[in-house]
Structures are given as C-alpha cells and as structure tokens.
Amino acid sequence: MNESIRKIVEESLDLKRTFFAENGDLVLAFAREVIAALRQGSKVLLFGNGGSAADAQHIAAEFVGRFRRERRPLPALALTTDTSALTCIANDYGYEHVFERQVRALGRTGDIALGISTSGNAASVVRAITAARDMGLLTAAFTGSDGGKLGPLVHYHFNVPCKLTDRVQEVHIMIGHILCQSVDEAFEES
Numbered sequence: 699m700n701e702s703i704r705k706i707v708e709e710s711l712d713l714k715r716t717f718f719a720e721n722g723d724l725v726l727a728f729a730r731e732v733i734a735a736l737r738q739g740s741k742v743l744l745f746g747n748g749g750s751a752a753d754a755q756h757i758a759a760e761f762v763g764r765f766r767r768e769r770r771p772l773p774a775l776a777l778t779t780d781t782s783a784l785t786c787i788a789n790d791y792g793y794e795h796v797f798e799r800q801v802r803a804l805g806r807t808g809d810i811a812l813g814i815s816t817s818g819n820a821a822s823v824v825r826a827i828t829a830a831r832d833m834g835l836l837t838a839a840f841t842g843s844d845g846g847k848l849g850p851l852v853h854y855h856f857n858v859p860c861k862l863t864d865r866v867q868e869v870h871i872m873i874g875h876i877l878c879q880s881v882d883e884a885f886e887e888s
Contacts, residue, residue, distance in 0.1 A: 710868050717858055717869050725873055728854045729880035731836055735810050736761075736881065741773035743805055743835075745797040745826055746814030749867050751778035753814050753840070757874040765878035769885040775804065777826070797826035807834040815839065816866045818846020818857070827851050840873060842866030 718725070732742060742761060744754035754776040761774035777800040778784070787796045801811055811830035813823040818841035827848060830837050838854035839845075843866075845857040858869040 709862075710865055713858065713860055713865050714869055714872060718872075721856060724854065724856065725876055726880075728838055728856075729877050731854070732810060732877060733881060733884040735808060735836065736772050736885070738808055739773075740806070740808035740810065741775060742810045742812060743775050743777055743801060743830070744812045744814070745777040745800075746823060746840075747778075747820050749863070750814035750816060750820075750823075750840075750870070751776070753867065753870055753874060754778050754812070756871065757812075757878065760874075760878040761881065765875070765882045767882040767886045769882060769887055772881065772885065777801070777804075794821035794825055797822050798829045801826045801829045801835075802833070805830055805833055805835050810836045810838065812838045812840070813848060813852070814841075814870060815846065815848055816842040816863045816870075818843060818848040824848055824851065840870040 744758050746754045755778055758774040758776040761772040777797050783800060784796050787799045791799065805811060811827060813827045815823045824847050827837050827839060828851060831851060837852040839848040839852040840856045841848050842858045843861050845855060849855045849857060856873055858866045860866050
C-alpha cells in the first residue's frame with residue numbers, strides 16, 4: 699500500500715478506536731434516547747453546513763428509509779434540504795438564522811435536535827441548538843477540535859478531538875451509522 703494511503707487509514711482507524719473506547723457508552727445512551735423519542739411519536743431534526751449538511755441529510759434519509767433492516771419509516775428531517783426556506787430565511791434574517799427559524803417552526807417538546815459542526819462554532823448551528831434547548835428539545839452535537847461553543851450547550855456532546863475536518867467527519871458518520879443500526883434493530887419488523 700502506498701505510504702500516504704497507509705498513513706491516512708491508520709490515522710482514521712486510530713481516531714475511531716480512541717473515540718469509541720472513550721465514548722461508546724455515550725453513543726449507546728443517546729441511541730436509547732432517540733429510540734424512546736421515536737417510540738413516543740417525536741422526531742429528529744438534523745442540521746449542519748457543508749459536509750455536515752451532507753451528514754445530516756444522510757442520517758435523516760436512513761431513518762425515513764431504512765438502514766439495514768425492514769421497519770416502518772421514522773420521522774427525521776434534515777433542515778438543510780428546503781432551499782426555499784433556507785434562502786428566504788438567509789435573505790430576510792441572515793444566514794445564522796437558517797436552522798434556528800426552522801427549529802422554532804418545526805420542533806416540539808419531545809423532539810431531538812442534532813447539530814453537526816466540525817469546529818463546534820458554526821453560528822447557524824449554535825443558534826439552532828440554543829433555540830432547541832430553550833424550547834425543551836433534547837439536544838446533541840457532533841463536533842471536532844475542542845468542541846467550540848456547541849459543547850456546553852447540548853445534552854449529548856460527541857466531540858472528536860482532532861483538527862482535521864476529514865478525520866472528524868469520518869468519525870461523525872460512523873456515530874451516525876451506529877445510531878441508525880441501533881434504531882433499525884429497535885424498530886425491526888417481526
């Protein structure tokens with residue numbers, strides 16, 4: 699294997715091993731919260747910018763569709779997909795409000811808000827999480843580096859202590875996949 703490829707793979711694997719050794723119980727606890735909320739008819743709202751928007755959409759799609767097992771569709775919304783809402787809110791209020799306004803419109807007590815930001819400092823994500831907390835939603839964040847402003851704001855903080863965005867995102871999507879598999883197993887058709 700090319701040395702540079704080997705280094706990338708080892709770096710990613712080492713970060714994942716360390717993260718899940720330290721945070722496996724937290725991931726499991728959050729998965730249980732998501733399952734309980736979905737069983738009560740609540741929904742999951744996901745949001746982030748750039749690659750984190752793609753991760754939010756990916757995870758939401760796995761809930762609404764399915765991950766590995768047949769089960770009923772589950773309510774999850776990526777707040778990154780409605781271009782009319784995004785551009786209207788950004789134009790009328792400023793980009794930092796694009797997710798906050800949607801959380802305020804769509805979120806209800808019992809729902810879960812999951813913000814994704816590799817820096818932990820994206821203003822649009824911080825504002826949405828703050829709104830979600832104020833409204834009584836359960837909050838979670840996937841972050842990187844030192845967790846930024848998001849870390850202290852959420853009930854469940856999944857911080858990947860790395861400054862490399864690509865490595866952080868690789869761990870984030872693995873957390874998302876573990877979450878999706880846990881949900882699939884809980885709602886599997888019998």
